[in-house]
Amino acid sequence: MKQFTIFSLIAVLLAALMMPASALAGKTLKIGLGDPIDSDQGVLALRFKDIVEKTSQGDYKVDIFPAGQLGDEQKMVKDARRGSIDGAVVAINNITPFSKTAGVLTLPYLVQSFDDAVKVTTGDMGDKWRATLKKDVGVRLLGWGYSNFRVLTNSKKPVKNLGDLKGLKIRVPKNPIMIASWQALGAEPIPMAWPETFTALQQRVVDGQDNPHAVNYTMKFYEVQKYTSECHYLFSLQPLIFGEKFFQSLSAEDQAMFTRAGLEAQLYNLQFSLTESEKAKQNMIKEGVEYMEIEDEDQWAKIAVEKVWPKFYESVGGKSAVDEVVKALGR
Numbered sequence: 001m002k003q004f005t006i007f008s009l010i011a012v013l014l015a016a017l018m019m020p021a022s023a024l025a026g027k028t029l030k031i032g033l034g035d036p037i038d039s040d041q042g043v044l045a046l047r048f049k050d051i052v053e054k055t056s057q058g059d060y061k062v063d064i065f066p067a068g069q070l071g072d073e074q075k076m077v078k079d080a081r082r083g084s085i086d087g088a089v090v091a092i093n094n095i096t097p098f099s100k101t102a103g104v105l106t107l108p109y110l111v112q113s114f115d116d117a118v119k120v121t122t123g124d125m126g127d128k129w130r131a132t133l134k135k136d137v138g139v140r141l142l143g144w145g146y147s148n149f150r151v152l153t154n155s156k157k158p159v160k161n162l163g164d165l166k167g168l169k170i171r172v173p174k175n176p177i178m179i180a181s182w183q184a185l186g187a188e189p190i191p192m193a194w195p196e197t198f199t200a201l202q203q204r205v206v207d208g209q210d211n212p213h214a215v216n217y218t219m220k221f222y223e224v225q226k227y228t229s230e231c232h233y234l235f236s237l238q239p240l241i242f243g244e245k246f247f248q249s250l251s252a253e254d255q256a257m258f259t260r261a262g263l264e265a266q267l268y269n270l271q272f273s274l275t276e277s278e279k280a281k282q283n284m285i286k287e288g289v290e291y292m293e294i295e296d297e298d299q300w301a302k303i304a305v306e307k308v309w310p311k312f313y314e315s316v317g318g319k320s321a322v323d324e325v326v327k328a329l330g331r
Contacts (some may be wrong), residue, residue, distance in 0.1 A: 029052070029087065031089070033045055035067065035219075037064065039147075048143065068194065077137065077241065095239060107304075108233040140242045142261070142263075143263060145240065145269045147214065147236035149234065150236050154207045160229065172209075173191070176312070192206070198221070208225065213278075214280040227289065228284055228289050229292050230293050
């Protein structure tokens, strides 16, 4: 990994942390998560909770509802926007139904490293996504969770190359770009809500699914999956969002405190993900899941860029919008 980007992020976030903050509203905040509390989403939310409660000296209390207790992630986005909950941590692909422009971040093989993930969520690009989500979705983006790449697991056969994907039924979120990505690669994607996934894998309704190592281990997919393949088609970004109406109701001091807490939680989550992903992978292997690298991933990336990207240029704001992100990544 290129360290300069990480150091730049740290410098930016530390500068932001110098902002003063005070809270006087005395409110209990409700934050929903799609994943369990011991996931990357939970790490981000718990850090945010700790900072807000300590900084406000108890004037704000943060209650976290993990594992879809408040509904699926798209429902939580809508609920945060209209104010029935205060905030949520969701996968970026569950933002895209409300903001087509944000769909750029789900294009396969756009983000190819942790370094890319940091570049595309900080600096000018970070400002772009904050403005986009405020305008399109009606939510305030306060921080990012970095959950690493969505690797493939399955119970049917080892997957080491494109040919191995044929006939493989893979659970995917209800996201057109992700569906098209697996179709182009030769698999059979099955759109399915997240809460249904474990049972579907257990009953062999689908053969496999894709998520970061940490999610796979936390969800105990080793109980229903035999193989894991280290593909890098999509980096899982997890925005922490609050309703924009709620954010605007805060004093300037409290807005600064929330912004500060989100940035610090983002930095903490990045550091956590850099170390914990490898641990989760090794834990999956210890549980008996067979691990393998992809032999021809350059071909996977070529198919994605040539066959998938052009189908979605119009829906994500045009080819120029994609080119802007590619340029920001230095490619």
